[in-house]
Amino acid sequence: MISQYEGPLQRDDVIPMNYRLAVILPSPFSGGVIRSLINICRMLVLGAQRSGDKLKLVVGLPRMQGWSIRNAEIFSSLGIETRFFDQKAIQSDKLKGSYACLGVSLEDGIPDTTIFFDDGIANFEDVDFWYLISDSVLGPLPAHRKYACMVYDYANRYVPEIFDESQWKKFYLRAGVATSADFIVTTTRQTRLDAINFAGVNPEKAHVFPIEFDAIDDGFELDTKLVNQFDSRSFILWPTILSGHENHESALLDLEIFLKNNDLQVLIIGRGTNSFNPKNHEPMVDHPYIRRIRGLIDSSEILEERLIFLDYVSDKLLLTLMRLAFCILHTSHGDNGTYTVVEAAWQGTPAISNRYPAMEEVGEYFKLPLEFFDHYTSGSLVNSLWHLQHNYEDIYSRLPSRDALSRFSYDHLAEKYWRLFSANMRLVLEG
Amino acid sequence: MKNLFTIVYFWRPSRLGISEGLNVLLTDLIRGLQANRIPIRILTTGRHINGLHNVLLKNNISLVDIEIVQLIKGSIFLRFKDFWLEIRKERDNTDKLSLWTRIRLIVSNLLKNWLFWSLDIGGYSTPIKVLSILAVTLLIILVSPLLLSILLVCKLFSKLKAVVFFRFRQRLTIVVSGFFSASAIEKFYIFESQRLAAAIDKASNISSILLLTGFDGDLCANIRKKSKVIVFPDATPLLLPTRFPGSEFADILLRSMRKSVKFADGIICYSNFVRDHQLKNHFSTECGNLPIKVIPQGFFAGNELGEINKSDAGGLNKYIRNYFPEYGDLPRVHFNEFLAIIYPTVDRPHKNTLTLLRAFERLLRQKGRNVKLIMTSPGGTLETMNYIRERKLHRDVLFMPAVPIAVLNQLLGRATVMVHPSLLEGGDIFNFSRAVSHNTPALLSDILVAREMFERNSVSESVYEDWLFEPTDHQALAEKIDSILCDRWNPLAAQRVIMDHLSSYTFAKMAQTYNDFMREVSSKI
Numbered sequence: 001m002i003s004q005y006e007g008p009l010q011r012d013d014v015i016p017m018n019y020r021l022a023v024i025l026p027s028p029f030s031g032g033v034i035r036s037l038i039n040i041c042r043m044l045v046l047g048a049q050r051s052g053d054k055l056k057l058v059v060g061l062p063r064m065q066g067w068s069i070r071n072a073e074i075f076s077s078l079g080i081e082t083r084f085f086d087q088k089a090i091q092s093d094k095l096k097g098s099y100a101c102l103g104v105s106l107e108d109g110i111p112d113t114t115i116f117f118d119d120g121i122a123n124f125e126d127v128d129f130w131y132l133i134s135d136s137v138l139g140p141l142p143a144h145r146k147y148a149c150m151v152y153d154y155a156n157r158y159v160p161e162i163f164d165e166s167q168w169k170k171f172y173l174r175a176g177v178a179t180s181a182d183f184i185v186t187t188t189r190q191t192r193l194d195a196i197n198f199a200g201v202n203p204e205k206a207h208v209f210p211i212e213f214d215a216i217d218d219g220f221e222l223d224t225k226l227v228n229q230f231d232s233r234s235f236i237l238w239p240t241i242l243s244g245h246e247n248h249e250s251a252l253l254d255l256e257i258f259l260k261n262n263d264l265q266v267l268i269i270g271r272g273t274n275s276f277n278p279k280n281h282e283p284m285v286d287h288p289y290i291r292r293i294r295g296l297i298d299s300s301e302i303l304e305e306r307l308i309f310l311d312y313v314s315d316k317l318l319l320t321l322m323r324l325a326f327c328i329l330h331t332s333h334g335d336n337g338t339y340t341v342v343e344a345a346w347q348g349t350p351a352i353s354n355r356y357p358a359m360e361e362v363g364e365y366f367k368l369p370l371e372f373f374d375h376y377t378s379g380s381l382v383n384s385l386w387h388l389q390h391n392y393e394d395i396y397s398r399l400p401s402r403d404a405l406s407r408f409s410y411d412h413l414a415e416k417y418w419r420l421f422s423a424n425m426r427l428v429l430e431g
Numbered sequence: 432m433k434n435l436f437t438i439v440y441f442w443r444p445s446r447l448g449i450s451e452g453l454n455v456l457l458t459d460l461i462r463g464l465q466a467n468r469i470p471i472r473i474l475t476t477g478r479h480i481n482g483l484h485n486v487l488l489k490n491n492i493s494l495v496d497i498e499i500v501q502l503i504k505g506s507i508f509l510r511f512k513d514f515w516l517e518i519r520k521e522r523d524n525t526d527k528l529s530l531w532t533r534i535r536l537i538v539s540n541l542l543k544n545w546l547f548w549s550l551d552i553g554g555y556s557t558p559i560k561v562l563s564i565l566a567v568t569l570l571i572i573l574v575s576p577l578l579l580s581i582l583l584v585c586k587l588f589s590k591l592k593a594v595v596f597f598r599f600r601q602r603l604t605i606v607v608s609g610f611f612s613a614s615a616i617e618k619f620y621i622f623e624s625q626r627l628a629a630a631i632d633k634a635s636n637i638s639s640i641l642l643l644t645g646f647d648g649d650l651c652a653n654i655r656k657k658s659k660v661i662v663f664p665d666a667t668p669l670l671l672p673t674r675f676p677g678s679e680f681a682d683i684l685l686r687s688m689r690k691s692v693k694f695a696d697g698i699i700c701y702s703n704f705v706r707d708h709q710l711k712n713h714f715s716t717e718c719g720n721l722p723i724k725v726i727p728q729g730f731f732a733g734n735e736l737g738e739i740n741k742s743d744a745g746g747l748n749k750y751i752r753n754y755f756p757e758y759g760d761l762p763r764v765h766f767n768e769f770l771a772i773i774y775p776t777v778d779r780p781h782k783n784t785l786t787l788l789r790a791f792e793r794l795l796r797q798k799g800r801n802v803k804l805i806m807t808s809p810g811g812t813l814e815t816m817n818y819i820r821e822r823k824l825h826r827d828v829l830f831m832p833a834v835p836i837a838v839l840n841q842l843l844g845r846a847t848v849m850v851h852p853s854l855l856e857g858g859d860i861f862n863f864s865r866a867v868s869h870n871t872p873a874l875l876s877d878i879l880v881a882r883e884m885f886e887r888n889s890v891s892e893s894v895y896e897d898w899l900f901e902p903t904d905h906q907a908l909a910e911k912i913d914s915i916l917c918d919r920w921n922p923l924a925a926q927r928v929i930m931d932h933l934s935s936y937t938f939a940k941m942a943q944t945y946n947d948f949m950r951e952v953s954s955k956i
Contacts, residue, residue, distance in 0.1 A: 158796045160823035168823055172759025179762060193801050197769045198826055200762020334796070357799045376797050 017053040017422055019429075020127040024060035024117060026087065027136040030271055030312075031241075032339055033152065037133045038074060039212050039410040040150070044131075045078045046411065047418020060085050060117055060124055085119040087138055095142060102144040115139040129425050135177040135199075138170075146428050148421070149181040151201075153358070154194040158334025159245035161289075175199035182428040185421075187211045190357040191336050209420055211365060212410040213342045215402075226320045235265040235308070236385075237325035237349075239318075239340050240332075242272045242285055247354065247375045248293050251331040254373075254381035256300050262389070264326060265306045269318070274311040278304065322347040327388055330354065333375060337362040341370060346405055350395045352384050366408060369398035435498070436464050436946055437640045440475040441627060441647060443620055445505075445513040446482035448809070448833040449489045451777070453643055455861075456662070456728070458490045458836070463729055463942025465496060472498040474640070476627060478505025478513075489835045502630040506623040512616065613679040621649045628653030639953040641945070645698075648690025658953040660697040663688070665857030666709045667781050674780040692717040697952035699945070700725050701858020704879045722955070724948045727887070729941035730864040730934045747842070750834050754810050755825040764829060766845060770802045770916055773846040773871075775839060775862055776853065777832075778808035783852040783876065784815045789905035790850075790912060792822055798909070800916055804828045805842055844869040848915045852876045854902055859884040867930045872915055872923040876902035888933050895929070898922065 021044065025037055041059060048055035058081045061067060065084070075082055092110045099106060115137050117124050124130060130147035141147065156163045156171070163171065178184050178195055183205045186192040192208050195201040236255075240246045255266060268276065275283035275290050278298035283290060297303045313321065322328065328344040328351040337358035341351035345368050353359045355372035363370040373384040388395060406412065438457070447454055464471050475483055480501050487494065549560045549567075624647060631637060631654050639658035642651060651659055666688065668675035675681060692698065692714045700706040703725055710718055744766035753761045772791060778784050787804070794800040804824075809832035810816065819828050831842065843849060849866035853876060860881055866873040875881040877899035885895040900908045915922055 156823070157827070158799070163823070168758055170759075175762055190799070193768065196765050197801065197803065198762070200764070202763075203765050203768050334799075 017048075017055075017426065019054070019129065019422070019425065020056040020058070021129050021131060021425070022058045022060055022124045022127040023131045023133060024085075024124065025062060025065065025133045026117075027134070028062050028065045029134065030066070033134060034071070035214060035339065036150070036152075038071060039214050040131075040133065040417075041075065041080055042078065042410045043212060043414040043417040044421065045080065046414035047416070048422070050415050051418055051422075053418070053422065056127075057081070058083060058124065058127055060119060062087065083119040083121060083124075085117040085123075087115055088118045089113045089115055089139060095144075099143060104143045110143060111140045113139055114142050116142060128429060131421075132177070132181070135174050137174065137177045139173050140176055140180060146182050148183050148185060148425065148428075149178050150185045151178055151191055151195050151199075152186075153191055153334070153336035154198050155243075155245045155332075155335040157194055157198045158356075162244045181205070183207060183424050185209045186336070188336055188358045188361045190361060207420070207424065210413050210416060211339075211362070211408065212413045212417070213339050213346075213366075213405075213408055214410055215343070215346050215406070226317060226324070230265075230267075230321075230324050232324050233326040234263070235267050235325055236327055236329050237321050237344075238266055238268045238329040238331070239338075240268060240270045240273055242270075242275060242287075242290065243332075244289050245334050246332045248276065248331065249296060250375045250378070251329070251381060252293070252296055252300075252303060254379060254385075256303050257379070258382045258385045259302050259306050265308055266329075267308045267310055267321060267325070269310045269313050269321065271312040274309045277307075277309040280309070319347065322349055325349050327352055327371075327385075330359065331375060331381075341368060342366050342405065342408070345399050346402060348396070348399060350388060350392075350399060352381070352388060366405065367400050369395050371395065434469070435472040435636075436469050436949065437472045437474060437637055439627075439631070439640050439642050439647075439650070440473050440479055440483050441624075441642075441650060442479075442644065443509075443616070443646075445478045445510055446485070448777075449486050449835055451833075452664075454486045454490075455836070457643060458486065458492055459729055459938050460942055460945060461487075461492055461497065463938035463940070464946070465493065466937070466939035467943050467946070468496070469942065469946055470496045470498070472500060472637075474500050474502050474627075474631060474634075474637075476503050476505030476623070477501050478510045478623075491837065502634070503623075503626050506619050508619045509616065509623065613683060617683050624649035625653050628655075632656040639949050641949060642691070642695075645688045645691040645695075646684055648687035648694070651691045652694040654694075658696045658949075658956045659694070660699060660949055660952050661691050661695040662699045662701075663692065663705065663710055664701065665705050665855070666713055667779075667855045667857070669709065669713050670855060671781055689714060689717055692721075695721065696956055697722045697724065697948060699723075699948065701728055702856075702880050702883055704883055705857050708879075722948075722952055724944070726941060726944045726948065727859045727884070727936070728861045729938035730859075730861070730868075730930070730936055744845070747831070747838070750831040750838060752809070752830045752832055754816065754830055755820060758825055762826065764803075768801075770800065770847040771805050771842070771845055772802055772912060773805040773807075773842055773849050773866075774851065775807045775843070775849070775865070776851070778806065778811040778815050780812055781853060781855045782808075782812075783854045783902055784808075784811060785818055786903060786905045786908060787850055787852045788815065788818050788822075788824065788828070790909035791828070792824060793905065793909040794913060794916070795824075795827060798913060800913065802827075802847075802916065805846065806830050807834060807839060807842070808832055840865070840869055843871050846871045847919055848912055849873045850908070850912060852900075852902055852908065854878060856880045863926075864930065864933060867923070867926045868934070870923060870927075872919050872926055873898060874908070874911055874915070875899055878902065885929075888929075888936070890929055890932070894925065898926065 023037065023041055023044070025033075041057060045055060045057055059075060061082060061084050063084045063086055072082070090113065092112055092114045095114060096106065096110070099110070128146075130145060132147055132149040135149050135151055160168075175198070178199045178201050181201075184195055184201055184207070186195060186206065186208055188211075189208055192206045195206050196203050240248065259266070272284040274280050275285050276293045276297065278294045283294070297307060322344050325344070328340055328349055330338050330341055330351060330353040332338070333354055333356050335358065341353060341362065344351050345366065350369065350371065352371040352373060353363070354375045359370070359372075362368070371384045371388045373380040375381070438460070440457070442453070461471060473483065480499065483499065487497070549564050552560055628650055631640065637657055639660065640654070642659060642661045645661045645663045651661060666685075668681060668685070692710070698710065698718060698721055700710060700723060706723055706725055710723065747766055748764055751761060751764060774784070774787055776782055784806070791802065791804045794802050804827065806828060808830060810830065811819075819825055834842065843866050846866070849862055849871050851860050851862045851873065855878065858880060860875055863873045863875060863884070875898060881899060900911050
């Protein structure tokens with residue numbers, strides 16, 4: 001089990017709370033982080049409603065963030081206000097006067113510049129508390145603001161190559177956003193430890209909140225075109241991104257061996273991943289790492305033949321692919337794990353994952369029969385795929401039921417999440 | 432005459448880090464002598480006396496029965512050189528405003544305040560303000576020609592400064608560097624050694640002395656009337672010459688060691704390994720038939736010395752140094768939140784830190800262990816620092832140099848495992864005993880001195896071989912560390928049993944052997 005939160009949980013009074021909260025996504029994201037943002041907002045609003053508390057929720061999105069109509073509808077139905085903003089810097093000297101009146105101590109000095117979220121309205125100063133969804137802020141936030149921060153991962157601690165030199169030189173700023181937060185939230189123990197031991201967050205302020213997931217098939221129908229194109233269990237679905245911590249190289253080398261002995265295909269999905277396709281002459285990203293992977297695929301007849309690059313796919317397509325896939329492949333390392341294996345289990349598809357602490361936690365928490373491999377050991381993925389192939393029925397039968405998984409849906413966890421979050425927020429705001 | 436054990440506290444720098452090996456030897460020896468109630472006299476110079484006091488104080492040494500004698504004042508030049516280097520180091524580490532800038536800021540603030548005060552006309556103070564404005568205006572008119580001329584001269588001067596001063600500074604730097612070159616400093620050191628030697632010879636109440644290192648050849652050569660025992664710690668550079676490419680200073684040290692051995696009356700080595708593979712092998716002509724005694728370092732016996740400091744973990748942060756400022760400030764470290772691997776050492780080319788770093792990286796990144804590596808070295812060798820920089824380990828490898836022994840013990844007590852990967856050591860690896868006596872299991876590289884330490888104490892190979900690792904195999908080392916991270920109690924229990932046996936050889940026994948050997952040598956002269 002993921003460790004149970006041990007912070008303030010019990011409400012010691014019955015006076016309803018009345019807060020204005022801004023949930024801010026500091027930089028543009030896609031995929032898992034957006035889903036996490038939506039679920040968090042849902043849990044906060046539903047949790048507050050069910051607890052009899054009043055919550056005015058404002059969501060801040062960076063101006064460059066792509067935002068679907070469906071997402072807008074979800075927020076609208078929950079009465080959530082959405083504002084778009086630009087991250088801007090201001091000389092801290094210009095805030096000194098305000099700081100003095102707001103009781104901010106200047107004894108330890110203040111940074112030269114401060115980042116704020118310019119929404120053209122109130123810069124989110126009209127709310128009581130900020131909840132940053134990720135620490136991807138370009139510098140320290142105004143010292144008078146109280147905020148919490150969701151920390152997803154510090155994958156660069158484990159795969160330093162995913163940052164270039166300039167990113168490493170600025171990393172202390174990102175770490176500073178987490179250490180200056182009034183509390184941080186993680187979804188795995190591993191990330192909590194990374195936040196403490198790598199970023200320097202005070203352990204008393206680092207909390208593990210429950211992982212929620214959203215069964216995205218509500219209201220969706222399968223993509224019939226795709227159903228006709230691929231036979232059931234005829235391909236491995238590999239959702240990935242353009243980052244070195246996804247260990248594409250070692251995974252491809254093993255896949256090359258594995259694919260020789262069967263007819264399976266590998267469908268690669270994820271924004272920009274068509275850049276790995278050597279037949280794509282206009283890759284989205286031109287980077288030595290991408291070139292290396294393209295070269296590797298190009299040099300292998302079997303990989304070139306069996307890999308299919310779909311790049312970004314819609315939720316509907318993703319759902320269909322998950323249901324049809326032989327298995328889901330998760331190859332990354334050092335991050336916060338993935339929801340995809342849970343979503344796949346919901347669709348009745350098993351998953352193979354690289355073994356690392358966060359994924360072990362995810363597997364344990366959702367009671368998933370994950371097949372693990374060790375990407376540092378050549379041939380390990382081959383063995384795991386082979387094992388899955390030969391024990392498919394057994395592993396399939398051990399997948400958790402939808403009833404069991406729905407206990408982790410945002411709807412089920414909403415009250416708990418709100419209680420945890422609001423108790424901590426209240427401690428910060430009221431002492 | 433009282434039977435005093437006389438130690439000479441004298442070396443090239445005016446101060447040495449308090450947990451520097453030589454100071455550790457000194458304090459351990461003093462503790463042992465005190466346990467045997469042997470009165471101690473320490474001879475030193477005015478240049479070293481403050482550092483000596485600091486070492487004794489910070490290492491909780493009782494000054495009872497210690498007589499500290501300042502025999503000479505010490506070289507003013509060497510003192511100035513160390514002072515200057517210290518200032519430069521401090522200046523490099525701080526970015527405080529210069530005195531001139533501070534004065535300018537104060538004056539400009541005063542002027543601004545006066546101006547706004549005087550322009551705020553109204554009320555009873557108006558006449559005073561008007562008068563003060565008039566007075567200042569008059570003053571400005573009167574002194575303006577003078578001010579203008581000063582300004583002009585300053586402008587001219589600053590232009591000249593760019594040319595003349597730059598050249599002057601360049602030449603001055605060359606002259607100063609010439610003065611501070613190793614050979615020039617050595618000359619001053621030789622003169623100082625000669626004066627100290629003469630003072631020692633002159634002192635009627637001294638019959639024999641102990642020199643803590645073999646690096647003070649000129650001191651040893653110039654003491655003619657007293658019996659001299661030197662400690663020959665090791666001659667590591669001779670075994671790995673390409674790892675220690677010759678420098679002016681290294682050559683000086685080697686010459687100095689040769690001289691020490693030649694003029695000593697007795698030699699102490701910490702191990703048979705050093706005696707047989709280094710002293711007798713490389714200094715055979717000089718040591719001839721001199722009495723040589725192997726006296727291993729006493730085993731650290733833990734609590735009996737009352738050294739365990741229970742201070743809070745947060746307080747340890749002040750000892751952490753950031754050697755990679757280009758990546759910003761280091762985070763605050765929460766010492767209770769990770770498993771620590773510790774390597775107490777000063778990193779040098781034979782310390783094999785790279786293997787440990789590789790093993791550490793494997794544990795952190797491949798195995799996902801919640802670990803940090805603590806090094807007590809003031810920075811590291813080029814390859815150590817480059818590896819940390821290239822592999823971006825600067826937030827997970829903590830440098831905590833020059834910590835007091837009490838803090839070192841605290842760090843050892845907190846660590847999950849102590850690893851000593853060094854390729855060469857001069858004697859028993861006292862990190863082993865120090866770690867185990869603080870309930871931290873130890874892993875040592877499989878080198879001759881490590882084996883000698885166990886075998887001398889009749890520990891069978893089957894018992895100790897599990898604690899040794901092939902020094903160049905980082906994967907094997909990672910596996911060994913990992914097995915201890917998963918279960919530290921079993922190896923610790925085994926090591927504690929050995930430790931109970933080893934600890935019968937205490938600092939007191941070691942000190943008694945030193946004392947006996949000093950007497951033996953002295954009686955032969």
